[in-house]
Amino acid sequence: MFKKLIHSKRAVIIGIIFALLISFFWYQKAVEAYDVVIDGKVVAQVKDGEEFWDAVAEYQDSVGKELGHSVKNLSNIELQKTRLNSKLLETDFKKLAKNANLAIEGYRLLIDGKQLCAVYDKSELEKLLEEYKNGFVKGIDENASVKSIGFKQKTEIKKGLVEIADLVDSKRAGELLDEKEQEAAVVEVKEGENAWTIAQNHDISIVALEKMNPQVVMEKLFPGDKLVVSPFKSRLDVIINLENSVVESIPFKTETIKDNQMYSNQKKVTKPGIPGEKKVTYDIVLENGLQVSMNTAKTEIIKDPVNRVVRIGAKTTVSRGGSRNYGVVSGKRVSSNFGWRTHPISGKKSFHDGVDIAASHGTGVYAYSAGTVSFAGWNGGYGKVVYIDHGNGLQTRYAHMSAISVRVGQRVSAGKKIGAVGSTGNSTGAHLHFEVLKYGSLKNPFNYI
Template sequence: MTIPHQAGYPNRGCGLCRAVAHATLLVLVGSVLVMSYPQLTGHVQPMADAGNDVRHASVVSGRGASLSAFVNDANASTDEATDAVGQGLPATVVSGATVAGDLFKLPLAQTIIPKRPRKDLVLYTVQAGDNLSTIAERYDVDIDTLIWANDKLEEDPDYLTIGQQLVIPPVSGVLYTAKDGDTVADIAKKFKGDVRTISELEYNKLVAPSMNIISGTKIMIPGGEKPYQPRLVYIGGNAVMVNAPRGGGRFVWPTTGYISTYFSAGGHRGIDIAGPPGTPVYAADAGVVILAGWDGGYGNCIIIDHGNGFQTLYAHLAAFYPQTGSNVRRGQAIGKMGSTGNSTGPHLHFEVLYGGGLVNPLKYLPQ
């Protein structure tokens, strides 16, 4: 496939751009056919600079089609095209003139999150199917950042409901509300941050690191950490204060062997990993053991609460070492593979729960 030469379009000769153009043209040709604009050919060319939150829309050739039709193809609204005109592009293009070789800029669609730090906080409304991992990934921050920025989550990371509003900080780190007399240096020290990165973050709007911070101002500490606060955990119905280790959200494989049964939603609640009896079983992440004992069909069973919304369950154990209420480290040996309870042969039945709901363990285990 060849692309008609178009005057004024930069970098047409660049091999990489040509490859990108080929790929995008292929996609657009498909959509043009479907959208029945037979005269319209062209493509949407993303900016080479991924850090920029605009995209280029470039008409390679547009015979007999209005820009508005092309704008439709570019999934842009008329308002966006008007904005583009506001950026110094000719208004006649938008008013329905035939287009050929016009280049215009459109803001990125809102579902595409730019990689550079956001300038402001995002207020996100929790939707069905969300969990802290998916929200964190979507906004390119870590789970702890979400927990630290939202009091309710800090009290209980399992607490996430549809319609709940979460504050999403612009980058990973700690969002802190300044108190009277705070200086940037104090705040940096308190949260293991860095004066320079705090001062340079656009969101903080600090003219100089030495400036006085008005009490109540929210200051973001990029890469900062909040000192870990012991929290209440419920064991056997009684709330007890436990200086509990909290999981980092990265799991290790709980044992070795081969997967004999996979997870299925509404069916098999976890994965089965089969191996020789006595194979060591490890805690997938740090946490508190909330059950260590016999659990009906699960036989000898351990459940660990990782304090970040995740719990993991290890069933059919031949032996287990920690007791209910014990703290465990990530990768700590907690028992031996067996076939206790409702089991036909030695294997580990391993479940991952998030916010109380079962999830596919393979999504969280290293590949």
């Protein structure tokens, strides 16, 4: 009886121990988990390690398939056995696998050492850079020869592992290359404005304005025209060296023969002048399509000008002193001729309505011959200007003056002082812009002075 009791007691104990063990293992199993450690940092916990590794491999595989190239895992991933913390437990393994930093063997574009983008295909980058460069050749005169195209910044294409997140396709790479650090500022010409007032309003010189707007003829601005007043800033600047030859005219000189039989306001052309021609070769540097410098490399005379011979009356001469007497002004030189000019960069032709005679600021300006003042005051690009009608459809215009000393309706005699040389209106320096019109159509002033 006693023995039987002992027997049943042992069974109970064994039973209890067994039960304890089971619940202990069950408990152990319930509190057991793995810390997911990515690059030394615990990002989550998982219960099933094997399933986790499968998810990581599957993710890497799917990314590789999507890209069409095998990918590498840059992250160091470890699982560490730990006690379960239900707050850290993650059951979405796919989401967890995305923490892995995957990379691909690709190419980075570095501009001055700074990465702009990275792509898989090197030839794509090279093609993009080539297209980018050639984009700035558009708009250059077809006859010009491009000697070199290059980048201002140091550009490098470096092979290496590229993180998937950094990888872009060629379309996006092109967009990044085209993106401006700062867009160009463009203004619209308003009624009553001219290049001069616009330049002043934006605190830039006329020369700078012309360089930023090579396609625009500054003397012929109309309301609604658009002008760039500050250029864009790009990530990559293109420098183009080019050479262009244009044919320019050489003004003829005037030989004067004094004739004591004639009065000073009388003259007679005994031999008309013929302008010569020269081929001027310019060395031009463009940055992002805009002129940085332009130097004359070579000048070849094609045709010498033929002097004009004029007999001038010597009975009482109007003395104006100074360097060379052009009649209407004593100037240093002719800075711009009458007629068509070819722009050395765009190849576009523009017409210069008169002659520009460079002269010191304040130098007297004199009436070409007797007449009536038909305009005196400010007129757009002309600045301060005087028109004189001489009869027989002949009109002369004197522009960019600093001062005007006649008024509308006033009768003036030949050689009468009408104002002073200046640089008002569209002008880049002190000079007299002198125009001659016969019945409203422009004439070469050199056939008159």
